[in-house]
Amino acid sequence: MSRPRLITEDDLLARLARVFSEVGFEGASLSLLAKATGLQKASLYHRFPGGKTQMAEEVLATTGAWLEAHILNPLRGPGTPAERLAIVASNLDAFYQGGARACLLNMLSSPRIEDGPFASAIRTAFAALITALADLAVETGVSPEPARARAERAVMLLQGSLVLSRGTGSTGPFRAFLSALPEEILGTTPSMA
Amino acid sequence: MSRPRLITEDDLLARLARVFSEVGFEGASLSLLAKATGLQKASLYHRFPGGKTQMAEEVLATTGAWLEAHILNPLRGPGTPAERLAIVASNLDAFYQGGARACLLNMLSSPRIEDGPFASAIRTAFAALITALADLAVETGVSPEPARARAERAVMLLQGSLVLSRGTGSTGPFRAFLSALPEEILGTTPSMA
DNA sequence: GTCTATAATATGATAGAC
DNA sequence: GTCTATCATATTATAGAC
Numbered sequence: 001m002s003r004p005r006l007i008t009e010d011d012l013l014a015r016l017a018r019v020f021s022e023v024g025f026e027g028a029s030l031s032l033l034a035k036a037t038g039l040q041k042a043s044l045y046h047r048f049p050g051g052k053t054q055m056a057e058e059v060l061a062t063t064g065a066w067l068e069a070h071i072l073n074p075l076r077g078p079g080t081p082a083e084r085l086a087i088v089a090s091n092l093d094a095f096y097q098g099g100a101r102a103c104l105l106n107m108l109s110s111p112r113i114e115d116g117p118f119a120s121a122i123r124t125a126f127a128a129l130i131t132a133l134a135d136l137a138v139e140t141g142v143s144p145e146p147a148r149a150r151a152e153r154a155v156m157l158l159q160g161s162l163v164l165s166r167g168t169g170s171t172g173p174f175r176a177f178l179s180a181l182p183e184e185i186l187g188t189t190p191s192m193a
Numbered sequence: 194m195s196r197p198r199l200i201t202e203d204d205l206l207a208r209l210a211r212v213f214s215e216v217g218f219e220g221a222s223l224s225l226l227a228k229a230t231g232l233q234k235a236s237l238y239h240r241f242p243g244g245k246t247q248m249a250e251e252v253l254a255t256t257g258a259w260l261e262a263h264i265l266n267p268l269r270g271p272g273t274p275a276e277r278l279a280i281v282a283s284n285l286d287a288f289y290q291g292g293a294r295a296c297l298l299n300m301l302s303s304p305r306i307e308d309g310p311f312a313s314a315i316r317t318a319f320a321a322l323i324t325a326l327a328d329l330a331v332e333t334g335v336s337p338e339p340a341r342a343r344a345e346r347a348v349m350l351l352q353g354s355l356v357l358s359r360g361t362g363s364t365g366p367f368r369a370f371l372s373a374l375p376e377e378i379l380g381t382t383p384s385m386a
Numbered sequence: 387g388t389c390t391a392t393a394a395t396a397t398g399a400t401a402g403a404c
Numbered sequence: 405g406t407c408t409a410t411c412a413t414a415t416t417a418t419a420g421a422c
Binding site for chain 2: 022023024025026027102103105106109110119122123126127149152153155156157158159160161163164166167168169172173176177180
Binding site: 045051052 | 401
């Protein structure tokens with residue numbers, strides 16, 4: 001007979017994700033992770049026998065699922081392309097808390113661990129995001145190659161805006177990205193309606 | 194009577210910078226820093242009594258000096274705006290090694306250490322870069338506000354391209370940024386001559 | 387200025403009680 | 405499933421010889 005869970009699976013992973021996205025993999029000590037989740041280190045090891053690495057992997061998997069549900073799926077419709085991008089922008093805004101939170105994909109990327117345990121998941125996430133954005137552009141009549149270039153640009157702007165928002169201590173860059181997103185993908189200034 | 198230096202000041206800081214830019218502040222252990230510089234830990238403490246924090250601070254200061262010499266100065270002339278941007282792009286290419294190296298400003302930014310010892314230097318570097326790029330746009334006839342927006346976008350693209358290059362294991366995004374830089378700032382496609 | 391040796395602490399991880 | 409207690413190791417940092 002086991003004790004009742006002190007924290008739900010979702011909440012646990014969300015809190016771990018927050019720590020990893022704030023301080024990166026190396027910076028996320030077990031004491032920090034324990035404090036953030038309210039669990040003791042041994043309890044975390046019971047749930048994640050693989051330790052920190054497994055925690056980061058599951059957090060990345062969760063992030064991949066979030067990406068699928070809140071970004072990729074909305075991008076595929078229904079609604080007009082502009083409407084879908086508005087949903088995506090709104091979801092990104094909530095996810096990154098207006099630019100105050102860093103991106104896990106950035107914080108878990110390390111040139112040292114190029115072939116490490118996270119590289120594959122990160123590559124997959126970026127590729128899926130770029131493809132989905134490019135597909136939307138194609139849908140509005142843009143040719144495949146420029147569509148892909150626009151999508152890559154948009155992802156660069158997303159990541160760069162988060163870096164710049166963090167580095168300058170202002171959420172301005174991220175908000176600028178959000179409002180520029182539709183034009184970046186569709187190539188037109190969205191209507192004021 | 195002291196022993197002769199085994200490593201020049203410049204080389205020392207460059208090697209430290211490399212480690213910090215690769216693994217971030219938390220990931221840069223003294224053993225890693227010692228191995229990268231060829232010095233023992235005690236020797237590093239002799240040179241940097243403030244430990245890792247001082248190392249990172251001096252590395253950031255060095256980066257600031259590099260920015261001044263290789264980016265800000267070229268941006269102020271001489272030469273046509275397009276020529277100056279070509280120099281800047283070339284220097285960025287060399288500095289980031291074609292997109293293979295991460296940016297220190299990104300790797301030393303931490304939401305946890307928002308008012309930490311590095312935040313001020315990072316803010317200053319970003320602000321100076323944006324201002325210099327905006328000034329160049331203004332020089333070509335762009336109004337101040339859109340000029341600043343262009344400059345911010347360019348810096349976002351720089352940072353985002355580095356994140357994406359690292360995350361995807363391809364230098365493509367960074368190269369795309371380099372070739373897009375002139376148009377981002379000047380608003381015109383550069384001549385093919 | 388650099389080194390070896392060492393101290394104090396923090397870290398990732400495990401054992402075993404409840 | 406969670407905890408306290410503990411281990412082995414790595415970490416930041418210092419002392420003192422050369």
